[in-house]
Amino acid sequence: MNTKTNDKFNAKTHMNDGVCTVFLSGELDLSVAPDFRLVMEPLVGNSEIDLIVNMKEMTYIDSTGIGILLSILKARHGMQARFAVEEVPPQIQKLFDMTGIAKFFQT
Template structure:
């Protein structure tokens, strides 16, 4: 079984900070995701978008990071979106109940 290397690719547009989360998001790589998020998660001038298209797996620690970012962005009254959530990950979000708090953007919106 091949283990996917975790990566976070960053992109910035006039209106958004976009982080492409790639591979498997678990306890061992949370510091890497946190390091990518820290420079932009407190900036309310643009929307923060997590593109999850290439996310293969997420554990409870990864979900916890997303919830933390969601709460912070809500306090800042700053937009936060998830985009291109794979079906198995979306199902997990539905089962854990966080789907109702996440705004899923389309290509045009997010």
């Protein structure tokens, strides 16, 4: 399990049977975007795994965080590799619905 933590953001990875789940907690915004990218970069390019982001413990996401998720989606789609977002909190799901991106994140 790989972990990246700062005062307001935490990302932990867990690998099981070809599925890598990244558990996020806290706030994903411009100030922590580099930390999130560091965790995700080596995973995104690995087409042999299914990549899932679990947002259960997320409290906030801004346009930078959404942009990173969309970049990951685009990269994974280009490799024909699975990417999903799961357990999205209601306040973040509402944002995904309002922006029209919810339909792109398969669960």
